[in-house]
Amino acid sequence: MDDKHFHWSQWQLLDSILPTGGFAHSFGLEAAIQARVVSHQEDLKTFVIHLLDNTGSLLLPFVHSATVSPDLETWKKNDRLLDALLTNEVSRKASVTQGSALLRVAAIVFSEISYLKTMRESLCGTRAVSFHHAPIFGLICGLLGWDSTMSQRAYLFITMRDVISAATRLNLVGPLGAAVLQHQLALVAEDILKKWMNRPVEEACQTVPLLETVQGCHMYLSSRLFCS
Numbered sequence: 001m002d003d004k005h006f007h008w009s010q011w012q013l014l015d016s017i018l019p020t021g022g023f024a025h026s027f028g029l030e031a032a033i034q035a036r037v038v039s040h041q042e043d044l045k046t047f048v049i050h051l052l053d054n055t056g057s058l059l060l061p062f063v064h065s066a067t068v069s070p071d072l073e074t075w076k077k078n079d080r081l082l083d084a085l086l087t088n089e090v091s092r093k094a095s096v097t098q099g100s101a102l103l104r105v106a107a108i109v110f111s112e113i114s115y116l117k118t119m120r121e122s123l124c125g126t127r128a129v130s131f132h133h134a135p136i137f138g139l140i141c142g143l144l145g146w147d148s149t150m151s152q153r154a155y156l157f158i159t160m161r162d163v164i165s166a167a168t169r170l171n172l173v174g175p176l177g178a179a180v181l182q183h184q185l186a187l188v189a190e191d192i193l194k195k196w197m198n199r200p201v202e203e204a205c206q207t208v209p210l211l212e213t214v215q216g217c218h219m220y221l222s223s224r225l226f227c228s
Contacts, residue, residue, distance in 0.1 A: 006145045009110060013140065014154055016165075018109070021101040022158065025094045026166035026226040027051055028215030033170060037214055044172050045181060048163055050208040052189055055159050056196030057207040058085070059134040060152045065201050066138025067151040072119060076128060078135040078201055085204060086132075088216045094228035099133035106140050113143050152197050156189050166226060 012018060029047060032038040038047050062078050086092040107116040123129055134155065141151035160182060168178045206212055218228055 009144050020105055021098050022162045025228045027163045028211055029163055029166050030224055030226050031218040032214045034221055041173055044167050049188055051163055052156055052192050054208040054211050056192045058204050060196050061199045061201045061204045062134040063138035063152050063155045064148050064198055066135045067142040067148045070139045070142030075135050075139050079129045079132050081201055082132045083130045088212050090215050090218045090228045095132045096130050099131040099136045103136050153193050156193055
């Protein structure tokens, strides 16, 4: 595949039209609203910043490792480690659901990378891996020719995009306000990237435990729009 074709594939990986199921999850925002942790737009801004920081500390090491070494053994090892780190059942299920969907879609869409289809077929139905989202995203980025910095920046971007989209559907902010917020937080996200990028998976950690606690309450909501 030539460089220009790679660019189109790389952009498509970030396109919201790619049916990976990310918009079915609010990253704990819905539970935070019902718990009154988030009640207005300023709270939302703080929530998104904390979410990005937590994503950077916990998940970017797995994206980085998988991008640098997009091979089966590295991915399997990282998948098992992340499964042990995600003690919150809601976030763990969300990660597995989105990761499984992403690998399924990528294997079909990026058919020129036969390795994706072969890997998925050999592991589906087994209990060898859980298909967590961050390691799979990094693996696909590596196979599509992304460098590690861009893959980690892209992961923070889709996290910010999806949680702000959830805020719009929860009527916390309008579509135009959501776009303004995303633009305002771009430099904050870049600082978070620089803070956490290129760390080994052994340093992965939670930095905002309140997010983990609130998201874990999602399953107890009497009514809910999102899966997590």
